[in-house]
Amino acid sequence: MLDFLPENISSFGGEIDGVITYIWRIILAWLVATEAVLVYLLVRYRRREGRRAAWLPATTWRAKAWILVPAVFVTICDIGIEARSAPVWDEVKLELPEPDLLIRVTGRQFVWTFTYAGPDGELDTADDFEAITDLYVPRDRVVRFQLESADVLHSFWVPVLRLKQDAVPGRSIPGWFEATADGRYEIACAELCGASHTAMRGRLTVQPPEIFDAWSSTMAEQQSL
Ligand SMILES: [Cu+2]
Incomplete structure (x- = not known):
């Protein structure tokens, strides 16, 4: 999937690439989802006769949900990345093997x-x-x-x-x-x-x-x- 990465000749390189791939998939899913919502809203609420734009304060939970729901998803993704990468960090940075x-x-x-x-x-x-x-x-x-x-x-x-x-x-x-x-x-x-x-x-x-x-x-x- 990540063919553009340089050659890997490191014993732990596969683990690092695994984390990069994992993050890359999350980013790809977010990109597709947000662009889809954006395009939908652009079409759905395009300029029409008799409809005026207005500024609406986010006072209702329905409006606040536009911030809160994505924030929850982002946090879940963060925890997922943390869980996926913590063992790799330990292997590469903390557990220094006996050197030759x-x-x-x-x-x-x-x-x-x-x-x-x-x-x-x-x-x-x-x-x-x-x-x-x-x-x-x-x-x-x-x-x-x-x-x-x-x-x-x-x-x-x-x-x-x-x-x-x-x-x-x-x-x-x-x-x-x-x-x-x-x-x-x-x-x-x-x-x-x-x-x-x-x-x-x-x-x-x-x-x-x-x-x-x-x-x-x-x-x-x-x-x-
Ligand atoms: Cu330098």
């Missing part, structure tokens, strides 16, 4: 920097290494990230991962993803962050784990020299 790889993602005007924890699996130790603009990750592995900003608000957006998270100065925001298909994909900044905001792009490269491991060892060696 830990990185720090830093946004700064106007570049993304990726700091890898290195062989010891801990950030801010001697074996950390950095990649700029290009994020390399192994396929089918859980990547945990700490998202930070070195200056202003940015937003780390990887459409194919169904991942978008603001980077807030002074905060380190944890998150995770698991990419399920090899390839090269777009990373963007989704928060207007200055004059070159639109140039603040990166690339995500998803590789088979053995190729990633080889790349990772080489980077760790090179940067420890």
